[in-house]
Each structure stands twice: as C-alpha cells, then as structure tokens.
Amino acid sequence: MIKINSTLLLLFFALMITIGCKEKEPVAKRVIMLGIDGFGLEGYQQAKTPNIDALFADGVISTTTRTVMPSVTMPNWTSHLTGGGPEQHGVFGNDWEKEDHSLYPQEMDEEGYYPSIFKIAKDNIPNLKTAFYFNWKSLIKPFNKKYLDEINFEENDGYEQNYQAALDFLVSNQAVPTLTFLYSVHADHAGHQHEWMSPEFIVAIEEIDVKIGEFVERLKAEGLYEDTNFLLFTDHGGIGTSHGGTSIQEMIVPWLIKGPRINKGIALKSPNSNANTAAVVAKLFGISDTPESWIGKVPSGIFEEK
Secondary structure (H helix, E strand, O other), rough: OOOOOOOHHHHHHHHHHHHHHOOOOOOEEEEEEEEEEOHHHHHHHHHHHHHHHHOOOOEEEEOOOOOOHHHHHHHHHHHHHHOOOEEEEEEEEEEEEEEEEOOOOOOOOOOOOOOOOHHHHHHHHHOOEEEEEOOOHHHHHOOOHHHHEEEEEOOOOOOOHHHHHHHHHHHHHHOEEEEEEEEEEEHHHHHHOOOOOOHHHHHHHHHHHHHHHHHHHHHHHOOOOOOOEEEEOOOOOEEEEOOOOOOOOHHEEEEEOOOOOOOOOOOOOOOOOOHHHHHHHHHOOOOOOOOOOOOOOOOOOOOOOO
C-alpha cells in the first residue's frame, strides 16, 4: 500500500488552487474625467496651465492622441465615453438624436443606447456611483441616463456650479467607488467666436485651469486626492473659427492621466485615440469584459508593470 505524505498533499492542492485562480485586477477608488471641449494641442502647449501641469506632472501625458473622425464634438465625446468609433456607436455629428439617425449602433442596451463606460462600470461594480456634469445641452443625448446617479446641466457656458456639485458628490460618496465626468464647453465657444489660438481662446483655457486647481485643492482638503485617478481629455482642436476637418490643429489633442497604478512622469509613446479612453477607465476598475464592438484598447506605457 502506497503511503501519501500529508504535507506534500497539502502543498499540491495549494499549488493547484494558485494556478487555477486568476489574480483579480484592483478596483479604483474613484476616477475623475475632466473634459475640456475644443482643447487642441496648440492650446495646451501655448496657454499657461500651471494647475493642469502640476496635477499631471507625476502621470502620463500624450501629445499625439488623435480624435476620431469627424473631428466634431458629439462623435468624439461619445467615443471617449463608450470605447467605440462613429462606425460602432453611430454618432456622426452634433445633430444626432436617439430617434433620428442614419446608422444604428452595433450593440444596444434595452433602451437602444450604445453601451457606455457608465453602464459597464455599474454592471460590474454594483455599489459604484456615477455622475455627469456638463454645460453643452446636447452632450448627454447618446448616453443612457439610467446608468448615471447624478446629472447636472449648467446654463450659459457656466461651470462653477458643476465643479461644486462634483465636489459635493465625491464627498458624499467617498465610501464607495465613483466615476465622475466633469466637462466644460466654454473654450470651444471662445474658439468659434474669436478663433482658435486667439487671446480670448487662450484666456478661456487659463480660466478653466484655475478652476481645476481650486477643485484639486478642495479634494486634498477633504482627503480625496491621493487615491484618485484623474484623466483630462478633449474632443478636437480647431483652425480659424471652426473644426471638423483633418488638419493637425483639429485632429491632434492632449490626453493625460495620473493616479494609483499609473506610470510616473512619462510621455506616452504608444499610439492613442479618443476611442481608447473608456477601455483605460475599465482597466482602472478592474473590468476586462467590455462590449465586443468596442474598438478602444489600453495603450502600452500607461499602467505600471506588476
């Protein structure tokens, strides 16, 4: 009769359990997505943005990110927040309406919306809270509001109330994971009214930089800064008083990220697209099972290697 060493048997089973179990990705505590409409690469490079610079100094910065085509507002914000391009989500212009569009999404939820990062996050993390703050009225149209716990629209290009509302939301929900989108359109409108790279356009960027600095300081005061992941991104740049074409000024945009698990103080060398943002956010929340039609992926060089 063969005798079995009990210690070796226990070690064998422990090894099998280790091999059979995949290590779960850590879940981000909170993710804040800062959206500045019309903030092309030229504006980022020429405006004085000390607060944005300080915030992302120990993060990853891309100055070669490309918009999806067309370089228009609604298609690009939809791509940022869904992980699909216009070919997948069907949003080709700012006149898109859920009940009046030429191309249906490749995937749809029960209400007919293309799946957003808000849906994916809430489906995978039941206690996660989401918020959407904006000041361009049409922006929210492609997103199913049932996956948003808080929504606030501010009139007349204002953003002061939205920043305060976002802070209140983060403070009151600090015990659970949160995903917050905090957007402003006023730099884009300055470009349309006065031209991209005009003094008025530069001032608009510098004004939002001040507000971001104030917001970050208040997060620090509330103890909500160190374990937060921040992203800052935009939809397009501009040339003259318009955009929508394929010039470098319109198509190349900044894209920035920092926080836990993110590489420190580097320039992103990998190709990047606005369609990648949702995939990066999904990874922050430890979500690997994303919609099959999403084309977004996580560029190499953003996350620290284990």
